[in-house]
Amino acid sequence: MARPSDSHVNRLAHRGAVLHFRQDPGRHGTDAYEYWDDGLLLVAGGRVEAVGPAPAMLSQLPKDLPIMDHGRGLLLPGFIDTHIHFPQTDVIGSGGSNLLDWLENYTFPVEGRFADPVHAQEVAEFFLDELLANGTTTAQVLGTVHRAAIDEFFQAAQRRGLRMIAGKVLMDRHAPEYLQDTAASGDTDTRQLIETWHDRDRLHYAITPRFAPTSSESQLASAGRIAEEYPTVFIHSHLAENRDEIEWVRKLFPDSRSYTDVYDRFGLLRDRATYAHCLHLDAQDRRHMATTGATAAFCPTSNLYLGSGLFDIAATDAAGLRFSLATDVGGGSSFSMLRTMSEAYKVAQMQGQHLSPLRAFYLATLGGARCLRLEDRIGHFGAGTEADFIVLNPDATPLLARRMAQSKNLVERLLLFMTLGDDRCVAATYVLGQPALIKRSARSQ
Structure with missing residues (x-):
């Protein structure tokens, strides 16, 4: 967990499930990503200040810090x-x-x-x-x-x-x-x-x-x-x-x-x-x-x-x-990058290959940033990176909600997002920490 700093002003925390990548899961497996089912993304001045498990981070933050609660939403880099x-x-x-x-x-x-x-x-x-x-x-x-x-x-x-x-x-x-x-x-x-x-x-x-x-x-x-x-x-x-x-x-x-x-x-x-x-x-x-x-x-x-x-x-x-x-x-x-991931998965299947859901989401976030040599600025939630991020709604459609309720782990949930999902799953898009698109209101605490 990255440790939050008290030196920032105008801070806002976003709470929900949080996922981002540090490496390519195709090469580094489970060590390639960080995931918290109850996570916190702390944003200040348009940049990521810290990310980690919500209970531990909240104990270190001011009681009056505003928090946007995204419920069951999944927070990812844009x-x-x-x-x-x-x-x-x-x-x-x-x-x-x-x-x-x-x-x-x-x-x-x-x-x-x-x-x-x-x-x-x-x-x-x-x-x-x-x-x-x-x-x-x-x-x-x-x-x-x-x-x-x-x-x-x-x-x-x-x-x-x-x-x-x-x-x-x-x-x-x-x-x-x-x-x-x-x-x-x-x-x-x-x-x-x-x-x-x-x-x-x-x-x-x-x-x-x-x-x-x-x-x-x-x-x-x-x-x-x-x-x-x-x-x-x-x-x-x-x-x-x-x-x-x-x-x-x-x-x-x-x-x-x-x-x-x-x-x-x-x-x-x-x-x-x-x-x-x-x-x-x-x-x-x-x-x-x-x-x-x-x-x-x-x-x-x-x-x-x-x-x-x-x-x-x-x-x-x-x-x-x-x-x-x-x-x-x-x-x-x-x-839709979700639909693009779905077709990429099928292209691999047609050749007897496998594109894991974890790797698909990596390719659409940190993998893209690395190919563009912009990983120092975007594509993950490292401290100091630009706070471009999205919130995916697991209940965006009745079918998706029904299948999500049966999923057992993160990989299964990601596979459902990429096989059943489209633009309806994107509940919110933030650019430099500011809402550029909000479809489903988060709760402010």
Whole structure:
């Protein structure tokens, strides 16, 4: 138990079941997490001051300290979605026979509307509302090719005090003309956006080539130069999602050993580089990504919806490649990280593998923070971390309540949250200790 300090003012305690992770349960078992059935999370000045068992902590705290009693609710760090497209909010649930067909017939036409900053602002506000309603407090977000659209996104996130990563898409070929930039304009826009937004308040910039086929070698080289000049910015793109896409990359870049090698040639594999999907990689690619510090974003609802393939957890672990969970809206079919965990569990089952509920929740919290190198700030309840957290309601639906009443331990309860749960389970979302969403009132003592 972390010991509370008496030096803080404006403190508030939150009481309920409390869970957070210190390590990956897939590697460290029961030593990887801390859980209290009756726990207390002490917040002061927007940061975590202490966490531990409620009876012991309350005996050390002032009698007049305000306490929010969340009853049977489960307090967790806010979910972290490492790959999602805010312009694709209005594409979710669209058809398409495969990835490339879906892009051409659904995604690109919708993204064209983001040339209008007013439209971009409206979608950004709705998008952030959806994230918070689903308990997601940090996301790594792709914009469109329009610089003004990503300005609108950052402004919306800044107004809410959110920790967000985002970037303007770089795309100078193999896309409709109305969605193309140039290597030169993309370079200029990216540099100016970095100078404006990176590390401003809780915001970060990601260099964002859409994927290798839609950027010329000149544009990829430019992205690599920017990455070298700005070592703390993020890199965010797609990799090996679809077999037709991979064959296309092979033809476009015949001198590269693999799709992964294309990004490596241009200096785009490194720490804080996230590549979504990573379905069709060989062992050499996975090992090399791990060596460089790049990470994979596992997007199960998208991979199943578009028929792209199954993420291989065992092979990824064997290579030492870090990975996280992501919704990939709008190819993904839900903003809910709970539903994403459910589909990830099934993807593992289909390959004779197992994703434990503990590890699934780790991947959606501390695992995501580690992949983004933000674990010093978010993803767990260590003293001094930012107080972004959520409350899950075990009685959110009659069926969930009935099954929860029969559960015997934490693992069973987590499995029920991720198999039967969705946004209805998120009773409250807090950002820097302040309520950003309250669906079910807690009791103040």
